Amino acid sequence: LDARAMQEAEARQAQLTKPAGALGVLEETSVRLCGIQRTCPPRPLAKPVVAVFAADHGVHARGVTPWPQEVTASMIENFRAGGAAVNVLARQVGAEVYVVDMGVNADVAADDRVLDRKIRRGTSDLAAGPAMTRDEAAAGVFLGADVAQQLVAAGHDCLLTGDMGIANTTASAALIAALTGAEAADVTGRGTGIDDPTHAHKISIVKVVLERRPASEDPLETLASVGGFEHAGLVGFVLAAAAMGVPVVLDGLIAGAAALVVQAIAPGALDYCFAGHRSAEPGHRVALQHLGLRPLVDLDLRLGEGTGATLAFPLVEAAGATLREMATFDAAGVARK
């Protein structure tokens, strides 16, 4: 981040017509936006985009969710048609929506909004062995980075993360436990709203994964062992955004799990990330604490797709707008205390 732009932003916040600190979290947000863009006041975030990283998971066969795996592919058609929640919320804030097929277990037609980056038709069952090879994980990171570069080249100035994949909360829980040291029971939630027996079974599967996994300090190895193709893509997406100096708004649990991998690889990249929201999933709370990020929206969402990031985007933009547009005490002729 650019320290000089951030100092300018802090000094400017102190001159705006409001008590010092009265805009709360928006002030820190505005300062960091200046650091990311390397200028104060920050430029408007005029062309936001949501990238929905989609993939399937071999662990689905273990019965961790009652939803059929085919729903991943049908939801991609729903995204394409503009009928999913993230489409609705993105239209509200003027964001475009792209889907990135990282490894859906179905034939997905590619077009200008649905990008074919398929590594394989679903990961292997991570309760039985590594979800993917190390090469596949690395390929996923590169593919995700390439998507970020393509979107920024197309003029997008704020990247919002999204995700879709039946059983992806199981892989996310495993990743979060592996990277934070938390217990399976503390990070494994009800996902789509599973009942008590399925929840208990899901926790037992995550325990099996954590016992099966060889100890490793290598984040790419951990990603390959217990993650998903969409996590790999998201890791590259965030790393590339940071490298290009473009702000990222993270969505919920799946993004939080991927961000922990980013933190382990290059912690400075998190400076470019805003936590869009805190989901109802217990693992997301653990992830955000470990990441040191405060969520902007906290409304018990647990939908994924990028819905939390999209709802939060106007708050990030509003923070920047205060620095650009608010009057100073001197200009407005308002007395100070």
Added chain:
Amino acid sequence: LDARAMQEAEARQAQLTKPAGALGVLEETSVRLCGIQRTCPPRPLAKPVVAVFAADHGVHARGVTPWPQEVTASMIENFRAGGAAVNVLARQVGAEVYVVDMGVNADVAADDRVLDRKIRRGTSDLAAGPAMTRDEAAAGVFLGADVAQQLVAAGHDCLLTGDMGIANTTASAALIAALTGAEAADVTGRGTGIDDPTHAHKISIVKVVLERRPASEDPLETLASVGGFEHAGLVGFVLAAAAMGVPVVLDGLIAGAAALVVQAIAPGALDYCFAGHRSAEPGHRVALQHLGLRPLVDLDLRLGEGTGATLAFPLVEAAGATLREMATFDAAGVARK
């Protein structure tokens, strides 16, 4: 609220392409919006407006804040010029901003955006006696209701509350304590960010007010005794909005204090209110608990003006949009669990 529209909304939320309940607080918000508008799906909130109720307070002379009283009038000029935080945030969400002079201790020029509804040039010192007469309080309520009617007649379909008035957090703390039974120390915050000695002094003033005030079960009497002219205006504004079936987004501490008066007069009117945010002021937390409202934004703001309500408005509108625009499982051909 219209029970049938709410039942339709609940049934429709269950058919949308997402797990049941996955949109968290937005689902309840969307259902209540249907109940308020008496139709499902809800109409877009296309013409929001912020009404900034401004007034001065005789208790200012007690030294509860280091800011000079003249700042109330200068901030009105800042609102008029479009340079205050609420102006910036309102532009972001397409809301208009009106200022209502309920009792500023200065000559304020009226125009089409600054409405002259002045009752008196500031309340009397509420630590010494009643802040206003019962007739003045009633007049304030009627004037606030009239503002709401005028704005709705002009086509505004969502009313956001705002406020401005140096020392208004002292009167708000007194109102909240009087209406909830909370202790002065638990509802009296640092307002603009006062230092420890001023904070201790402010708490002692609120204690004096509570001891001075005759016990009364009459909310209008309580409002007159320890409130401000802007609180009176806000009470009428909310009551009239509810009567007209128009949703209200409440701002922070000052709106919360006024909403407690509304609750005591006509609790059903709160059904038409969404709590825009939770401010950093401790009294606001107490007020929201007593009101039974969950805030949509929780970012440590403590600025007033309507900034919290304005930031929250897109979340209310987003909730409605999901009901209007999301595909159903059947229409999208997505399998259910």
